[in-house]
Amino acid sequence: MRAAVLHETGQDKLEVLDDVEPTGFGPGKVRLRIRATGLCHSDVSAMNGVLPQPVPFVPGHEGAGEIVDVGDGVTGLSPGDRVLVCWLPACGGCPACRRGQTHLCLTGFMNAGTPNFRRSGGEARSRDVFGFAGTGTFAEEIVIGAGCAVPIPDDVPFDIAALIGCGVTTGLGAALTTAKVEAGSSVAVIGCGGVGISTIQGARAAGAAQIVAVDPVESRRQAALRFGATEAVDPDGLADARTRVTAGEGFDYVFEVVGTSATARTAYDATRRGGTLCVVGAGALDDFLRISMFELFFDEKRILPSLYGGGDVLRSYERAIALWRAGRIDLAGLITHRVRLAEVNDAIGQMRTGAALRTCIEI
Known part of the structure; x- marks a missing residue:
């Protein structure tokens, strides 16, 4: 498949590669085809080194799409389900989760040092590619934990769902x-x-x-x-x-x-x-x-x-959708606002046709 990859920290352009595949699919995981993704400023901060991130990596953590396959033990999710990507999932059992501070759960960071993708050529070390925040939504498909895939109602478009996933x-x-x-x-x-x-x-x-x-x-x-x-x-x-x-x-x-x-x-x-x-x-x-x-x-x-809105992210998603449905917040207009001049625009544009990505870019 194709993915946009940053090879070295500090580079300002991404390279679209066609020899990348998601790795790690198995029990407790889902495979997701990305239908919309946004470039959050945190992605840019990882690209320029403000936020620590191993390289090479696929940026992107605001995403939404359709589940392609589910691993053993996954319940409540099925192929074809429409979901948004939650880059900071809650485990439900750690002290932070038990206190109701699920946005402070560190489970989502435990696999930050594990490659999310692999290239088909080159030596073993050079084949590994990471995904930003354990996701990497600037790709046609990703493999994430089931807790990172949050079902969205049918009336919520993928591009709006992607923005709800973070910004x-x-x-x-x-x-x-x-x-x-x-x-x-x-x-x-x-x-x-x-x-x-x-x-x-x-x-x-x-x-x-x-x-x-x-x-x-x-x-x-x-x-x-x-x-x-x-x-x-x-x-x-x-x-x-x-x-x-x-x-x-x-x-x-x-x-x-x-x-x-x-x-x-x-x-x-x-x-x-x-x-x-x-x-x-x-x-x-x-x-x-x-x-x-x-x-x-x-x-x-x-x-x-305030990290990720400072509260239970699942409830926060529901609140955002409710406010959007009621006309209290404008999310369609936000997509237009976020499509701005960005160095990665050309690279993402190349991916749209083959990957069916709709991109919301903001720097």
Whole structure:
């Protein structure tokens, strides 16, 4: 089959190969034909080395498709079922799962160092290919654990389901589950890619009165306004927006959706005393946020990291679908927003005809 492969960390282009096959099919596993996939910024972070990932690897962890085959012991799933890919499945039995924090289950990371694909030629070591986050949805087919394949209703298109598999769930969950945005509150969202836009939609669904979108890219600022932001500014305009919207006090909630210490510090400064800073962006291991012990104590700002939306992902999927059906969030428009200029666009375009992939690209 064909798959888009990154050979070395730091490269900005993928090579579409036709000699790749998924490996590991057996008990407890399913084989899935990918019908739609998205490029999340986390994939880009793995490509450029911000997030650790063995190479060579197939990017992609936002995906949806049809089950081709199921291994022994798999129940509740059958060939032909429509599913989305859950890159962070819950085992149900670890301490985190028993506490109800299924998004903190580490089971999904246990096989991160195991190759997901193999090339048919070359020496043994060079034949192994990994899949990002244990998946690798930039391929025609993948093999994943049964817990990673979540059935979707027939009325949910594959491309929308793929986005629910990560970006939508992450952004909505940050606003609704982690931060618990209150009706009538003021919100600022720094970073208006796919996850940032989903955070804006979550804040709007929660009833926030003012939502200020912050992004250096004009097209993203305009998109943020279409998706529910009450105003949009470039980073240099944040201080003025804070003065106008909050009389200089600071926002009730500020969401950092970039993943750098610089933007996190900006978000902290834009949060009112006693307010909430929610860190959504995935950053580097060696990028440290500096906050003095005095301001940490004196400002009493809540600093809340949000991983994958901060809650039970299966319930989060259901919530996203319910809000979409009710017209409370726009996911079709989000797909259009996410199709942007990207170095991988040409490579993915080559795959569409043969692999029947519909790709939602965002950098």
